[in-house]
Amino acid sequence: MALIKPESTVGPALSVRHLSKRFGDRVAFDDVCFEVERGEVFGFLGPNGAGKTTTVRTLGTLLAPTSGEATVAGLPLTPANAARIRRRIAIMPESPGLYLRLSVLENLRCFADLYEIPDPAARIGDALRAMNLTGRASDVCGTLSKGLRQRVALARALLADPQVLFLDEPTSGLDPVAAREVQELIDGLSRRGVTVFLTTHRLAEAERLCDRVAILNTTVRVIGRPGELRERLFTPALTVRVAAPLADPGQVFAGLPAVEGWRPDGAAGYVLEVSAPDAAAPAVTRALVAAGADVLSISRTRHSLEDVYLELVEGVGAG
Numbered sequence: 324m325a326l327i328k329p330e331s332t333v334g335p336a337l338s339v340r341h342l343s344k345r346f347g348d349r350v351a352f353d354d355v356c357f358e359v360e361r362g363e364v365f366g367f368l369g370p371n372g373a374g375k376t377t378t379v380r381t382l383g384t385l386l387a388p389t390s391g392e393a394t395v396a397g398l399p400l401t402p403a404n405a406a407r408i409r410r411r412i413a414i415m416p417e418s419p420g421l422y423l424r425l426s427v428l429e430n431l432r433c434f435a436d437l438y439e440i441p442d443p444a445a446r447i448g449d450a451l452r453a454m455n456l457t458g459r460a461s462d463v464c465g466t467l468s469k470g471l472r473q474r475v476a477l478a479r480a481l482l483a484d485p486q487v488l489f490l491d492e493p494t495s496g497l498d499p500v501a502a503r504e505v506q507e508l509i510d511g512l513s514r515r516g517v518t519v520f521l522t523t524h525r526l527a528e529a530e531r532l533c534d535r536v537a538i539l540n541t542t543v544r545v546i547g548r549p550g551e552l553r554e555r556l557f558t559p560a561l562t563v564r565v566a567a568p569l570a571d572p573g574q575v576f577a578g579l580p581a582v583e584g585w586r587p588d589g590a591a592g593y594v595l596e597v598s599a600p601d602a603a604a605p606a607v608t609r610a611l612v613a614a615g616a617d618v619l620s621i622s623r624t625r626h627s628l629e630d631v632y633l634e635l636v637e638g639v640g641a642g
């Protein structure tokens with residue numbers, strides 16, 4: 324039996340318009356606007372204190388917004404709708420909040436009871452299978468590793484068959500292997516059609532899992548597919564590695580019409596700004612060889628989501 328039923332409701336999973344939240348004089352987030360399509364994995368990135376958790380708690384009906392509007396899982400975010408919204412979503416907070424003296428199964432039974440889940444045995448079985456936890460059902464949660472506890476927390480979040488799953492830093496504090504396991508499980512959920520709203524500090528994780536990301540720093544700085552953001556912020560470039568530094572790199576690159584600018588990159592490397600990397604690469608290689616250089620490699624300069632993030636959040640020129 325499929326754990327997640329296809330959702331019949333039309334419209335985006337989340338629609339957020341000019342939403343703001345203040346605590347007294349402190350602005351947690353301001354004038355935030357975005358939409359998340361059904362089935363999308365949407366990454367919410369930003370430095371500490373950017374307002375990510377507060378956004379999750381607000382959209383999850385745990386905090387009232389100060390101003391603005393939103394719809395969550397097809398319902399307008401209003402106090403009157405809070406209970407109905409909560410039945411359509413699940414939030415996995417950063418700390419799993421499990422009963423550590425109870426087993427995995429006992430924890431899930433407790434929460435199924437609390438959420439008034441119909442046919443709890445079947446749903447618990449599905450959630451355990453979805454999170455590869457069937458073999459650990461009778462383990463006491465207090466004896467589990469942090470990674471396994473996160474998986475139990477994910478299983479708990481799945482019990483109510485949510486349309487939208489909010490994951491607040493689900494891999495925080497996990498080692499790379501445990502983080503990768505949790506990421507693979509999240510990837511599996513998205514392939515089953517669950518809309519995932521993921522806050523994370525792991526930029527490689529966002530790049531790997533998310534269809535689109537928003538970078539938040541109190542306000543939304545940018546939204547888009549990771550590849551689009553790279554293209555929007557950085558001009559295309561080639562990275563050249565040679566065996567020894569060029570005697571006069573300016574002279575080598577100045578004679579090439581395809582090269583719009585250059586800068587050194589390490590002891591014997593150069594980054595060349597070009598509008599068409601594939602077309603420019605052969606001419607660059609010929610010029611380097613003509614200048615007597617031994618070319619070790621020539622490749623498109625790849626900007627990571629981390630470069631995009633640093634450029635926007637820290638104002639660091641990533642080249």
Ligand SMILES: Nc1ncnc2c1ncn2[C@@H]1O[C@H](COP(=O)(O)OP(=O)(O)OP(=O)(O)O)[C@@H](O)[C@H]1O
Binds near residue numbers: 346349351369377378
């Ligand atoms: N209950 C509260 N009362 C007062 N200020 C709060 C409250 N909750 C959050 N804040 C403030 O709102 C701002 C945003 O906090 P939030 O926890 O949403 O950031 P975050 O992006 O999730 O940070 P982190 O990455 O560190 O988890 C911070 O300045 C924080 O101190």
